[in-house]
Amino acid sequence: MFPLADVNRPLRPPVVVKVLVVVNALVFLVELLASPAAREAMIYTYGFVPRLFWADPLGEGYRLVTSQFLHGGFAHVLGNLWFLWVFGDNVEDRLGRGRFLLFYLLGGVLAALAQGVFDAGSRAPMIGASGAISAVLGAYWVMFPRAQILTMVWLVLPFTFYLSAGFYLGYWALLQFVSALFGGGNVAFWAHLGGFAWGWAALRSGLFAPAAPPWRRG
Helix, strand or coil: CEEEEECCCCCCCCHHHHHHHHHHHHHHHHHHHCCHHHHHHHHHHHCECHHHHHHCHHHHCCHHHHHHHCCCCHHHHHHHHHHHHHHHHHHHHHHCHHHHHHHHHHHHHHHHHHHHHHCCCCCCCECCCHHHHHHHHHHHHHHCCCCEEEEEEEECEEEEEEEEHHHHHHHHHHHHHHHHHCCCCCCCHHHHHHHHHHHHHHHHCCCCCCCCCHHHCC
16 A cells, blocks of 8 residues: 555645755765765665674764665665655644654664664665654654545556555554564564654654644744
8 A cells, every 4th residue: 555645734844854855865866876886885884784783883873874865776765755755744844843853863763773673683784764754654643643645556457545544554564563573575674663663652752742833933
């Protein structure tokens, strides 16, 4: 099931979401223009490698952030940025721009750490914004569970219908959990779950409570 749009319209333009989309797209363009050897070097230099991190957390900690802006292909970057575009604007609107950026980056860091815990011996670099975006999904699940998501499925022909965000994102999280339990292949499902759990907990606990709406600001 692929989300096409949600019915929520933010009160403020999603500036941070747009900046994140542009930055991720530009970094991916740099990857595309690089030679295969340079691209591989970039991924191994800035991707998150659990085995290296646990051997030297202070020296390797920068990878927790830099890995969030690298992607492995068109499907990878387009899928991630589309989910950010559909769900991120309302979360940014409710949190405020500065807090949303902090929330997003922390989500990516904690998502990478979750993957590192469950795959501590891995030498393969983990890249992608999906952990941070999963945090956005977790926050959306808490704040807008009844929002309607225009969803598409492909059954010979494409079909579209509306699902509540609570159902759609709950189903998405269940798929990540099942996939993580039965082997994720080259997908960091534990990072998805870690990011989602952070987003849910941060909003549910009030750690990142929604900001005041713009008409209450002086």
